[in-house]
Amino acid sequence: MASFLADAVVYLGAAVLCVPVAKRLGLGSVLGYLLAGVLIGPFLLGFIGEEGKDIMHFAEFGVVMMLFLVGLELEPALFWRMRRQVLGLGGAQVALTTVLLMALTLIAGLPWQAALAAGLALSMSSTAIALQSLKEKGLSNTAAGRCSFAVLLFQDIAVIPILALLPLLAVAAPVTGGGTWIEGLPGWQRTLVVLLAVGAVVGLGRYVVVPLLRVVARTHLRELFVASALLLVVGIALLMETVGLSPALGTFLAGVVLANSEYKHELESDLDPFKGLLLGLFFMAVGASINFPLIAERPVLIVGATLLVMVAKAAVLLAIGRRAGLATDQNLLFGAGLGQVGEFAFVLLAFIAQLGLLDGTWTDGLMALTALSMTPTPLVMLFNERVLLPRVGTTEAPERAADTVEERNRVIIAGFGHFGSTVGRLLRASGVHATLLDNDSDQVDLLRKMGFKVYYGDATRHDLLESAGAAEAEVLVCAIAPEAAPALVDTVKRHFPHLKLLVRSRNRMDAYELMDQGVPHIYRESIDTALRLGADVLHELGVRAHTAHRAALRFRSYDEAALKELAARRGDKQEYLSGVRAAIAEQEELLRKDIGLDLDDHDHAWDSQEMRDGIAAAQRSTRATG
Amino acid sequence: MPRVLVLFAHPRLERSRTNRALLKALPASDRITFRDLYELYPDMQVDVRAEQDLLAAHDVVVLHHPLYWYSVPPLLKQYIDLVYAFGWAYGPGGTALKGRTQFHVVTTGGGADAYSSAGFHGHTLQEFLLPLKRTATLCGMQWAPPFAVQGTHRVDDSELERIAQRYGRLLQGWAEGTLTLEHMSGTTDQHHLLTSAP
Numbered sequence: 001m002a003s004f005l006a007d008a009v010v011y012l013g014a015a016v017l018c019v020p021v022a023k024r025l026g027l028g029s030v031l032g033y034l035l036a037g038v039l040i041g042p043f044l045l046g047f048i049g050e051e052g053k054d055i056m057h058f059a060e061f062g063v064v065m066m067l068f069l070v071g072l073e074l075e076p077a078l079f080w081r082m083r084r085q086v087l088g089l090g091g092a093q094v095a096l097t098t099v100l101l102m103a104l105t106l107i108a109g110l111p112w113q114a115a116l117a118a119g120l121a122l123s124m125s126s127t128a129i130a131l132q133s134l135k136e137k138g139l140s141n142t143a144a145g146r147c148s149f150a151v152l153l154f155q156d157i158a159v160i161p162i163l164a165l166l167p168l169l170a171v172a173a174p175v176t177g178g179g180t181w182i183e184g185l186p187g188w189q190r191t192l193v194v195l196l197a198v199g200a201v202v203g204l205g206r207y208v209v210v211p212l213l214r215v216v217a218r219t220h221l222r223e224l225f226v227a228s229a230l231l232l233v234v235g236i237a238l239l240m241e242t243v244g245l246s247p248a249l250g251t252f253l254a255g256v257v258l259a260n261s262e263y264k265h266e267l268e269s270d271l272d273p274f275k276g277l278l279l280g281l282f283f284m285a286v287g288a289s290i291n292f293p294l295i296a297e298r299p300v301l302i303v304g305a306t307l308l309v310m311v312a313k314a315a316v317l318l319a320i321g322r323r324a325g326l327a328t329d330q331n332l333l334f335g336a337g338l339g340q341v342g343e344f345a346f347v348l349l350a351f352i353a354q355l356g357l358l359d360g361t362w363t364d365g366l367m368a369l370t371a372l373s374m375t376p377t378p379l380v381m382l383f384n385e386r387v388l389l390p391r392v393g394t395t396e397a398p399e400r401a402a403d404t405v406e407e408r409n410r411v412i413i414a415g416f417g418h419f420g421s422t423v424g425r426l427l428r429a430s431g432v433h434a435t436l437l438d439n440d441s442d443q444v445d446l447l448r449k450m451g452f453k454v455y456y457g458d459a460t461r462h463d464l465l466e467s468a469g470a471a472e473a474e475v476l477v478c479a480i481a482p483e484a485a486p487a488l489v490d491t492v493k494r495h496f497p498h499l500k501l502l503v504r505s506r507n508r509m510d511a512y513e514l515m516d517q518g519v520p521h522i523y524r525e526s527i528d529t530a531l532r533l534g535a536d537v538l539h540e541l542g543v544r545a546h547t548a549h550r551a552a553l554r555f556r557s558y559d560e561a562a563l564k565e566l567a568a569r570r571g572d573k574q575e576y577l578s579g580v581r582a583a584i585a586e587q588e589e590l591l592r593k594d595i596g597l598d599l600d601d602h603d604h605a606w607d608s609q610e611m612r613d614g615i616a617a618a619q620r621s622t623r624a625t626g
Numbered sequence: 627m628p629r630v631l632v633l634f635a636h637p638r639l640e641r642s643r644t645n646r647a648l649l650k651a652l653p654a655s656d657r658i659t660f661r662d663l664y665e666l667y668p669d670m671q672v673d674v675r676a677e678q679d680l681l682a683a684h685d686v687v688v689l690h691h692p693l694y695w696y697s698v699p700p701l702l703k704q705y706i707d708l709v710y711a712f713g714w715a716y717g718p719g720g721t722a723l724k725g726r727t728q729f730h731v732v733t734t735g736g737g738a739d740a741y742s743s744a745g746f747h748g749h750t751l752q753e754f755l756l757p758l759k760r761t762a763t764l765c766g767m768q769w770a771p772p773f774a775v776q777g778t779h780r781v782d783d784s785e786l787e788r789i790a791q792r793y794g795r796l797l798q799g800w801a802e803g804t805l806t807l808e809h810m811s812g813t814t815d816q817h818h819l820l821t822s823a824p
Binding site for chain 1: 669671673713717718
């Protein structure tokens with residue numbers, strides 16, 4: 001018991017210490033956990049020794065859970081809409097990278113099965129790191145962002161068939177295992193069992209799990225629901241393991257099956273903290289198991305191999321991006337963002353080691369390579385942004401004819417997408433010229449052709465704002481991606497406190513964050529449109545247009561007031577409710593508040609019932625007294 | 627001492643030289659509350675509750691507006707329609723405005739001579755403001771003869787400056803209690819005020 005507690009303190013302490021530091025340095029939480037693992041591992045502080053490997057087995061469950069959630073969040077509709085990009089770009093990336101890396105490992109002397117396995121593992125990119133850095137910089141909606149998303153989505157899904165494929169490659173008997181049902185079966189029978197098990201999971205998910213969850217939900221005991229969610233994932237993992245299949249595959253499928261059930265959000269928010277913790281543990285275990293003596297023995301080899309793999313991956317990405325018609329700078333972003341080897345490689349490599357496809361030295365080496373490749377991603381992105389991009393394609397500042405005097409615009413619009421451009425057009429039509437900032441190079445090129453003064457780059461950067469004239473401007477309109485808006489607000493508050501900030505937010509949750517930052521002018525992008533539509537519905541039902549219009553406007557001021565009130569009381573609730581759940585609870589509170597709301601603005605228009613009654617009463621009393 | 631509420635309603639202040647000059651002379655006093663209605667309610671959605679509270683807390687209500695088609699601009703009309711409410715300003719229990727003074731500051735493009743029975747418009751300014759006077763009376767308010775700035779197209783800068791100063795002194799007078807209805811009794815048109823304002 002005491003040793004368990006001591007272990008827990010070591011792990012949690014290292015995580016609490018390292019992750020915030022890593023995030024602060026812009027390295028992301030995955031690297032934070034890895035560093036924490038390295039720190040407490042046998043090669044540095046030595047708090048944990050060989051048992052790191054056992055912890056890793058336990059922590060692999062975090063990966064299982066992550067795959068369940070990946071399945072849960074996989075929207076078939078989104079996949080279908082992006083199918084060409086996902087299958088085309090993603091398929092090409094995985095296939096080409098695998099072939100290229102397989103060729104390299106073949107040259108290094110591996111048999112083809114092992115080389116293929118290694119190639120597959122290393123073709124994965126890090127969803128966590130890539131999406132995070134794109135999101136933080138508000139680049140999710142650029143061409144490069146969408147391509148990255150498509151490729152990562154394909155990889156997430158591809159893990160499943162790869163996990164199913166790997167046992168077929170294993171020529172030697174698995175080193176671990178024993179006692180599973182499919183052991184000793186020939187390859188094709190194993191495949192048959194895989195298919196049967198998949199069918200079982202789908203059937204169970206649809207006809208057993210959902211009705212069961214319905215019963216549990218009716219008890220209104222939150223912890224019971226959490227328990228059933230855990231039971232579901234653990235149960236499926238156990239079933240798959242007993243059959244001799246990958247638990248990750250099973251839970252992913254279960255996730256997909258449940259994605260369409262009414263408990264999707266419930267499951268998501270209940271399992272999320274467990275996933276986070278276990279994944280953290282997994283990455284720490286990976287960090288702790290990085291074989292530093294191995295690296296120290298052959299530093300040149302490992303570092304060289306890492307660079308080679310990254311260059312190979314980037315080359316494939318750049319080639320695909322070019323084929324897909326990405327402009328040079330978008331393509332560089334695409335290559336830089338996805339050039340690392342991702343966390344799925346750890347999972348695949350662990351599985352590969354279990355199957356005995358690769359020997360210990362190789363898996364240790366590749367694990368070290370994976371971890372090493374993840375580290376420089378933020379640095380590569382930074383290098384790309386600061387050094388490469390300014391030199392190719394779209395320039396950061398608009399070119400200025402030599403003899404024109406630089407005009408100083410009073411307004412800066414950061415983010416010139418659908419929203420920002422509408423604002424800009426209104427201003428321009430009213431004779432106000434604004435300086436524009438955007439980080440989508442395609443968009444920037446187009447706007448410059450149209451004669452707008454546009455700066456290209458990350459609007460949250462103080463130096464870019466400076467060169468766009470933030471020191472002299474009066475108003476800054478923030479219409480960049482909502483994820484990046486708080487960073488922009490921070491920069492402006494610190495360096496340009498005189499600027500009046502008008503910030504677009506996507507929804508209520510974004511608005512709260514901005515309110516916490518003290519932004520007075522926040523514009524939720526959907527509210528006015530929704531109210532206009534609502535007023536038109538009233539009108540269609542026969543309410544006079546002017547009355548409906550006024551009701552909508554009054555509702556808006558009421559809603560703004562409600563927003564402020566809820567914001568003030570939000571803090572305590574946030575501690576135990578997360579994400580989706582908090583939004584639902586708040587929706588409920590709002591709907592409750594709406595009951596009894598009176599949108600009539602005391603306008604009796606000289607003919608209301610109230611007025612007639614009042615006058616009648618007054619006349620009666622006059623007659624009575626007179 | 628009385629408190630003065632200035633309800634200013636001009637849809638295009640940026641185009642009105644006269645009204646900009648008048649507003650510049652607005653005295654800074656904690657007894658004078660200035661409300662720029664078109665700035666406050668660009669969408670015509672008057673906050674009835676807030677405006678009623680303000681009216682109740684003041685003694686002199688100054689309606690400052692240009693004359694549009696012989697009447698007030700639409701937002702000011704909307705304001706009166708909504709804020710001077712049944713059961714609050716008039717009707718059973720409607721006594722909230724009782725005893726207050728309603729005072730118009732009006733700017734007109736045409737000169738004072740055009741606003742007479744023999745003039746171009748055929749009626750005096752007071753006659754055109756009759757519905758507003760009746761509104762005030764119905765709500766139990768006292769009617770003060772309006773302060774008019776007329777012939778604004780022809781007033782030159784120095785004359786405008788003098789008028790603006792008078793506007794400022796007038797508001798100051800209300801706020802300090804040195805200007806009362808008695809000073810105005812017997813006046814039938816704006817000229818009296820122009821000459822005798824403190």
